[in-house]
Structure formats: structure tokens, C-alpha cells
Amino acid sequence: MKKFVLAVLTGALVLGVVSPAGASVAGACSGQATIQGVTYTPANDTPSNPIILPNRNGVTIPYEGTVGFSNKNFSGEIGVTIAGVNVKIDDWKGVNDDDIRETKGDYALDDFYSQVDSMVPGGRVPGLWRLWVQNSADGGSCSAFAMVKIEGNPLSTPAGALTLILTLIAAGLLTRSLWVKVREGMVKQRIVLGVITGLVLGLGIGLLMFMYGLRTLDRTVLIYLPLFLAAIGLALARWGPMGRPLNM
Structure with a gap:
């Protein structure tokens, strides 16, 4: 199910492994997420208008996303852009015989931060990241990017x-x-x-x-x-x- 959430939320752009948010989207995908009362959509794709991740515990992010084509046999990947080069962080694939094309739920931001803190020496670092994601299935493909700002001193x-x-x-x-x-x-x-x-x-x-x-x-x-x-x-x-x- 986690891999399906990654794929179906391409239009919303995933953060880390399952967290979706707004992005600039190419293809028949869409999605949105709400963080501390602010709803992020595909408009959040510039440094002056990023998705803001608060640097505190206990934040829950309601999300929803859809794929506008047959989503069987999906695969995709996500990464960050560094010096103009797309660096892959993770990938996924699945069968999805029931052709499920939409999902919604709540994501705990603590799960994302725990993964980051385990991978980065000294823990998470505040900053502005350009995240990208792409997903393809039998019926088509989507790609997206977003500016994501991790708050903190x-x-x-x-x-x-x-x-x-x-x-x-x-x-x-x-x-x-x-x-x-x-x-x-x-x-x-x-x-x-x-x-x-x-x-x-x-x-x-x-x-x-x-x-x-x-x-x-x-x-x-x-x-x-x-x-x-x-x-x-x-x-x-x-x-x-x-x-x-x-x-x-």
C-alpha cells in the first residue's frame, strides 16, 4: 500500500517516502496537502512560494491525490536536484490489479524527520530543496517538482x-x-x-x-x-x- 500511495500521489509530489504536497505537475495527476492550516497545491513551485515543513514534532498532514489514467503496473522514482542534476533518492513499482487511482489520508511528519535524522550526520538541516518525482503506469505518466523548505535555525x-x-x-x-x-x-x-x-x-x-x-x-x-x-x-x-x- 505504501508503494501505491507513492505512485498515486505523483501529482501532489511525495516527500521522503510517502508524504505528499503541492508541486508543479506535468501529466494527468493532481493532489494537495494541508500543513498547519495551509493547503499546498501545484502552485508551490518557486523559492518565494515553497511548501513549508515546520521543524517541530506532532505535525499531521492530511493529503489526497488522484491519477487520471489507468494506474496498473506503475513505477516511479523521487529525488532532489543538486547543481542542476537530478539525484534519485528512492524508487518504487507495483501491479495494482484493481486499478485504484485515488487515495487520501493523514501522514505524520515525524516519520519523515526520523528517516532524515537517521541518514544525515548530526540530524536534519534547515534549507530549501527542489524535489522531483515521476511516475508511469499502463495508462500514462506524470512528473512533478516542488520547492520544499524545512524550517529551523x-x-x-x-x-x-x-x-x-x-x-x-x-x-x-x-x-x-x-x-x-x-x-x-x-x-x-x-x-x-x-x-x-x-x-x-x-x-x-x-x-x-x-x-x-x-x-x-x-x-x-x-x-x-x-x-x-x-x-x-x-x-x-x-x-x-x-x-x-x-x-x-
Whole structure:
């Protein structure tokens, strides 16, 4: 039955293993879920309008979903998008001889969090995720995605606190690479320091943006911002006030 719920709720987008919610849907599927009095539908597909999962215990989510085609011999998968690449988390398949096409019920958010906490070192981390799901059966197929924000204070988690500390250290070292005096022939080392600290600073800022729900783990967070600040670090170390010409 759990696998059937996953498949039939493709239009609602599943969270974790059985939790449905709103999403942007392609195909003849539909669904909705209500979380703390807020009903989420296919409109919740942007970073500014995400599905919000409260970071507390005892939350129950009423849901319902339908598939608008023959749902026999279904299969599908779910995952997250990281740097533009869809990474699969789970998959499912079933026979469904009775061709059941709709379901409704209640889902305990604690079940989702217990799975996350068991898989992530240090427990769940607040942030904004892009989740995707696809399902196919004899009568057709559906695909969907949604923006899902896990609430909470990032600095209260080991990952969030560590990210902030490393970001501050990188910022300090980048400043040092700009101002520190070096002996003749050591400018290259300062440039290496500037590039590395720029990369770490960019990645740290990007991860903090993710944890505070400003961006998903997209290319900007994981690639473009670190490379941009690495270039800034190189330029500051090479041509900053204490820089010296390189003997190339």
C-alpha cells in the first residue's frame, strides 16, 4: 500500500517516502496537502512560494491525490536536484490489479524527520530543496517538482554552525591574503591563499543562503558563486595594495 500511495500521489509530489504536497505537475495527476492550516497545491513551485515543513514534532498532514489514467503496473522514482542534476533518492513499482487511482489520508511528519535524522550526520538541516518525482503506469505518466523548505535555525545544527565558522575563517584569510606583506618570491603563495579562501568563502555563503531558504542547492550556490569569489580572491591577492608583480 505504501508503494501505491507513492505512485498515486505523483501529482501532489511525495516527500521522503510517502508524504505528499503541492508541486508543479506535468501529466494527468493532481493532489494537495494541508500543513498547519495551509493547503499546498501545484502552485508551490518557486523559492518565494515553497511548501513549508515546520521543524517541530506532532505535525499531521492530511493529503489526497488522484491519477487520471489507468494506474496498473506503475513505477516511479523521487529525488532532489543538486547543481542542476537530478539525484534519485528512492524508487518504487507495483501491479495494482484493481486499478485504484485515488487515495487520501493523514501522514505524520515525524516519520519523515526520523528517516532524515537517521541518514544525515548530526540530524536534519534547515534549507530549501527542489524535489522531483515521476511516475508511469499502463495508462500514462506524470512528473512533478516542488520547492520544499524545512524550517529551523541553521546555527542550532552542527552543519550550520560549522558552515558559519568556516565562512568567517575564509573571510579572514581572504583579507589576510590582501594585506599581508610577503618576502620576494612568495606572491604566488599569497595568490593560492586568495583563490582557496575565495572558493571556501563563496561556498560558505552559498550554503548559508540555502540553509536560510534563499536558494536551493543550484549551480549558483555550488559552482558560480565559489568561482566568482575565487576570481575576486585571485585579483585581490595579485593586485591588492600589498601585491607585488609576478616574475612570469
